[in-house]
Amino acid sequence: MSIYREHRQRFLATLSELGAAALIPTNTAKTRSNDTEYRFRPGSDFWYLTGFAEPESWLLLLPGAEGGRSILFLRERDELREIWDGRRLGVEAAPATLGVDEAHDVEDLWSLLPELLAGQDTLMWATGAEPEDDRAVHELLGLLRTRARGGVRAPGRILHPGPYLHEQRLLKSEGELEVMRRAAAITDEAHRALMATAAPGVNECELDALLDYTFRRRGGTGAAYNNIVAGGANACILHYVENDQPLEDGALCLVDAGTELEHYASDVTRTFPVSGTFTDAQRRVYEVVLAAQEASIAQCRPGVPFDAVHEASLDVLVDGMIELGLCSGTRAEVIESGAYRQWFMHRTSHWLGIDVHDCGAYDDATGSRPLEPGMVLTVEPGLYIGAEAADAPAELRGIGIRIEDDILITADGHENLTAAVPKSIAEVEAACQA
Ligand SMILES: [Mn+2]
Structure with missing residues (x-):
């Protein structure tokens, strides 16, 4: 088993004990000047849990009785984009290559998350790192709360990964x-x-x-x-x-x-x-x-x-x-x-x-x-x-x-x-x- 899969399973066991889901993005690309970027470097938490280095990737971990579930969002394969920007692993190959339970096109992240997070009490999310991602997560939680009358339960607690994931990484x-x-x-x-x-x-x-x-x-x-x-x-x-x-x-x-x-x-x-x-x-x-x-x-x-x-x-x-x-x-x-x-x-x-x-x-x-x-x-x-x-x-x-x-x-x-x-x-x- 890859070291990353082992890390993910251990962290999923912690999340399952806590009854918490975790949403972990990789780094965002950083502009160097005008329209050129620094060489991409994956986010450290994301890398630790996936060993996957492509930009625009997110990992969702859901707690569960049988060790929980891992869902990767990544860029879909695209013949034209790959000619310009390089090879992509793609959704189909991701589960076998990385050992995740499911994979989806990252384009569908924000439309699939409400359903995936409904009924979770706690969301582990690193607040304060990326303002745009913070806003998107808060909007998502707000959207889930508006569905309360329809019987949807939105996560009521946000936990920082520091005391959990970062202690594991230490x-x-x-x-x-x-x-x-x-x-x-x-x-x-x-x-x-x-x-x-x-x-x-x-x-x-x-x-x-x-x-x-x-x-x-x-x-x-x-x-x-x-x-x-x-x-x-x-x-x-x-x-x-x-x-x-x-x-x-x-x-x-x-x-x-x-x-x-x-x-x-x-x-x-x-x-x-x-x-x-x-x-x-x-x-x-x-x-x-x-x-x-x-x-x-x-x-x-x-x-x-x-x-x-x-x-x-x-x-x-x-x-x-x-x-x-x-x-x-x-x-x-x-x-x-x-x-x-x-x-x-x-x-x-x-x-x-x-x-x-x-x-x-x-x-x-x-x-x-x-x-x-x-x-x-x-x-x-x-x-x-x-x-x-x-x-x-x-x-x-x-x-x-x-x-x-x-x-x-x-x-x-x-x-x-x-x-x-x-x-x-x-x-x-x-x-x-x-
Ligand atoms: Mn030093």
Whole structure:
């Protein structure tokens, strides 16, 4: 059984328990400019439940005693449109190909939905995502209510999928992890290629293009988010995406990039010396960030609160800031005052999955939620010392370093999905000279 069918059956079991129907559209096409569009990317909830990537598709799930029913709405085959816009699966082939119970032409969505939703008490619908779809769903519910005198019962409750579908997505299945491991392997190859290619005078854009080339050549759907290729002090701009400057001899290069494979993300950051060898100052900062990252990864096991992963990095980074002359006082004073934020201004982790910043709550009733087997999170501490940072020792100015891996929580600890990407100073220097 495909992983998507398995996801759908599990979610249908939840819906059947709740007595709720769920309506899940894919993404809408987004205009890039005038009459051209961005390459289509399916909606994450929709992809998770179908593995189907065509635009203009909707999934309706109905609860039921025998595991419920899945109904897909998709574009009908059309000889002329397919000549212009590409192949379509079509209504007839959809049930056998995707394992859904029924399929209909998406043109009939709004005329069939009233009948299909009549008698349902609860509709799971992600309000607030697409205003036009929101309006259509509310009009549909209004229409059903006008039929009350005819004995039609309209759903009286709308539930957001967050606590249900997004919690299911947070705990990865074996099938999903297999995809994420393959994505990690492609991302490893891409980072190695960059370390081997970078040299003084090579432009950031060449490395950016090499990332995309490696991702796509190996079967990825592209970058999971905009590549960051930041030479020297550009690394101190957290979301630097211009990627258009020549790399300078003696500088570092920070690369935050991961492939998307079958619409699952990987998310890796490495920082390496353009010339192939760290300077003494770069090495001292790198060792602090690496020790912080290792301390955080060591916290990754079931039962540990999500925030403890961040706090482990923060402790090591703050000690390092004091040692490097970036902050003064004790660790407790620097954390209390927030003075560390000048050099480390972001959090350490986020969930990872179909979305690079994946769904799932970070807190529960107890506060920061405990980690559980099947969760995947990034661990990405950094230190950013701007070129103009007057209160930093001169030799540290212009150094920005982040190190990021993708960590799966397992029953007895964790698995670093991206462990193969060179990370120690010796490994990074060897990869640069490869
Ligand atoms: Mn990240």
